[in-house]
Amino acid sequence: MLQQKEVRVESMCLVCKMENEITEHIFLRCSVAAQCWQLMLPDLQYTGQSLLRWWDQVIEMTDKRKGTEVAAVWWSNWKARNEVVWNRKYTRVYMVIAQAKKYLDQWSNAQKSAACTSFPQLYEGDGDYTWVRPQESMIKVSVDASTFQETNASGSGW
Numbered sequence: 001m002l003q004q005k006e007v008r009v010e011s012m013c014l015v016c017k018m019e020n021e022i023t024e025h026i027f028l029r030c031s032v033a034a035q036c037w038q039l040m041l042p043d044l045q046y047t048g049q050s051l052l053r054w055w056d057q058v059i060e061m062t063d064k065r066k067g068t069e070v071a072a073v074w075w076s077n078w079k080a081r082n083e084v085v086w087n088r089k090y091t092r093v094y095m096v097i098a099q100a101k102k103y104l105d106q107w108s109n110a111q112k113s114a115a116c117t118s119f120p121q122l123y124e125g126d127g128d129y130t131w132v133r134p135q136e137s138m139i140k141v142s143v144d145a146s147t148f149q150e151t152n153a154s155g156s157g158w
């Protein structure tokens with residue numbers, strides 16, 4: 001749609017300028033992301049598989065906890081990329097991982113708080129997030145992931 005309106009969309013990665021900015025490049029192969037995985041998952045080789053297949057392999061090789069950490073690093077990496085693109089501010093790899101752990105801790109604490117809440121009950125629609133259309137010339141990527149201990153299932157999407 002952006003191209004139909006003749007808004008120029010840069011296809012080359014704005015961070016490394018080495019490859020096209022496709023999902024697998026952003027979350028697996030771009031410099032900071034690749035270094036995160038070398039540190040966190042040194043035994044997992046990237047062989048060109050899709051992001052979802054790669055994540056399935058993470059779950060198969062490790063556990064759901066690691067899968068949740070991976071999703072948090074995706075989010076942290078996305079925020080770090082935005083800092084490069086919009087503010088020319090580079091985030092070190094260890095900070096991307098540390099931020100991801102911080103997000104997980106905050107999320108974990110929020111879950112505990114919700115369990116202890118003084119609200120008598122939750123209603124349908126509580127906590128819903130309404131998607132908001134991005135400004136013209138902007139690309140919006142929404143990422144989410146969940147794990148379910150009871151059914152030993154997990155999933156992600158964007």
Ligand SMILES: [Zn+2]
Binds near residue numbers: 019029
């Ligand atoms: Zn890149």
